[in-house]
Amino acid sequence: MKNRRIVLASRPTNVPVAANFCSEEVDIPELGEGEVLIENLVYAIDPAIRGMMDDVKSYMPPIPIGGLIPAMALGRVIKSRNPGFREGDYGRAFLGWESHSILKPDTVGFENVRVSSDLPLTPYMGAIGWSGITAYVGLKKYGEMRDGDEVLVSAAAGAVGSVAGQIARLSGNRVVGTVGSPDKVRTIIDELGFQGAIDYRNCDDLGAEIDRHFPNGIDLYFENVGGATLDAVLPRMKAFGRIPVCGMIANYNNQTEQYPIRNLWQVLVNRITMRGFLAYEAMDMLHEAEDALGDWVRHGKLVATENVSTGLESAPDAFIRLMSGQTQGKTLVRSDATVTTMDDWKMPA
Numbered sequence: 001m002k003n004r005r006i007v008l009a010s011r012p013t014n015v016p017v018a019a020n021f022c023s024e025e026v027d028i029p030e031l032g033e034g035e036v037l038i039e040n041l042v043y044a045i046d047p048a049i050r051g052m053m054d055d056v057k058s059y060m061p062p063i064p065i066g067g068l069i070p071a072m073a074l075g076r077v078i079k080s081r082n083p084g085f086r087e088g089d090y091g092r093a094f095l096g097w098e099s100h101s102i103l104k105p106d107t108v109g110f111e112n113v114r115v116s117s118d119l120p121l122t123p124y125m126g127a128i129g130w131s132g133i134t135a136y137v138g139l140k141k142y143g144e145m146r147d148g149d150e151v152l153v154s155a156a157a158g159a160v161g162s163v164a165g166q167i168a169r170l171s172g173n174r175v176v177g178t179v180g181s182p183d184k185v186r187t188i189i190d191e192l193g194f195q196g197a198i199d200y201r202n203c204d205d206l207g208a209e210i211d212r213h214f215p216n217g218i219d220l221y222f223e224n225v226g227g228a229t230l231d232a233v234l235p236r237m238k239a240f241g242r243i244p245v246c247g248m249i250a251n252y253n254n255q256t257e258q259y260p261i262r263n264l265w266q267v268l269v270n271r272i273t274m275r276g277f278l279a280y281e282a283m284d285m286l287h288e289a290e291d292a293l294g295d296w297v298r299h300g301k302l303v304a305t306e307n308v309s310t311g312l313e314s315a316p317d318a319f320i321r322l323m324s325g326q327t328q329g330k331t332l333v334r335s336d337a338t339v340t341t342m343d344d345w346k347m348p349a
């Protein structure tokens with residue numbers, strides 16, 4: 001048995017292209033004590049990978065040329081030397097775009113996932129997985145969401161944003177999203193129940209649009225994009241507003257020339273709490289988040305939007321579409337067509 005994997009062939013200069021990736025086959029090493037071998041079934045396609053493709057300092061080390069593309073993956077256990085995992089269990093961790101992975105107890109996100117038989121597998125990598133968990137802890141822990149908050153979410157049709165907006169609404173708060181196309185406006189209003197939407201690519205004055213939706217200011221801004229959106233938001237925060245900083249994707253394709261934020265002074269003017277976070281550092285809330293998200297999806301309260309390609313070799317293309325802003329919901333790759341997705345699921349009557 002060989003491990004098929006996708007590695008970095010060259011560093012992208014802007015939006016990645018197919019030539020930045022290539023595939024190879026390598027041997028699978030013997031398992032050490034405490035380790036678990038899984039056959040991967042679902043791969044996350046995440047913007048964070050883009051940051052690791054550049055040779056710059058970040059919260060994750062750069063991928064070396066020829067190195068495995070790191071990513072969250074979920075797979076079935078085929079061999080275990082860990083008492084917490086049995087054959088047939090589902091292991092999930094920060095692994096990579098590869099057919100087989102070895103989970104070690106110190107692998108980031110190392111978890112025996114409690115997959116429920118009444119739900120398909122893919123949402124465990126999206127709305128019930130780390131995208132949903134990120135939205136949950138970002139709002140509740142780092143954004144200190146309160147009753148009556150007026151909430152703005154950026155990249156609101158995306159994996160994290162679509163869940164963050166729905167959690168805010170399910171918590172009884174008014175939520176507006178920024179998105180980059182009329183289709184995404186329709187999605188977040190008609191399918192996800194946001195109370196308002198701003199198409200930042202097709203409006204003349206983003207600040208004026210935000211003012212129209214938030215005449216009294218914003219209590220909580222769930223930050224996914226940075227750049228011009230953040231600059232327009234800062235002066236429109238209420239006093240003591242909160243900005244959990246989840247990501248700044250507007251800069252990821254061009255990290256050497258970051259957008260110059262002009263309104264940083266407004267952090268002081270509005271006494272804003274702006275806090276960066278990494279979801280996997282909120283492990284104390286993991287099971288609370290998974291249970292809440294699973295229940296909401298199961299009962300049809302939270303829509304788990306996803307776009308799923310089939311076959312490991314489709315991962316680079318899915319990633320290029322993600323980094324060009326073409327996707328909605330969680331972008332995923334499943335190993336083959338037997339892996340169930342939200343399209344296969346019918347809510348119990």
Ligand SMILES: NC(=O)c1ccc[n+]([C@@H]2O[C@H](COP(=O)([O-])OP(=O)(O)OC[C@H]3O[C@@H](n4cnc5c(N)ncnc54)[C@H](OP(=O)(O)O)[C@@H]3O)[C@@H](O)[C@H]2O)c1
Pocket residue numbers: 045046047048130131134155156157158159160161178179180181184224225245246247248249250251252253277278279280322323324325326327328329330331
């Ligand atoms: N802190 C954490 O622990 C954590 C965990 C997961 C994800 N994140 C971050 O959360 C953010 C959202 O991630 P996600 O997985 O949910 O991705 P996503 O929103 O599903 O996909 C990316 C979306 O970002 C928007 N976007 C804005 N500016 C862009 C640009 N210059 N280039 C490409 N896309 C741009 C696009 O939507 P529009 O068309 O609407 O602009 C695009 O569809 C990212 O910043 C990511 O790094 C952080």
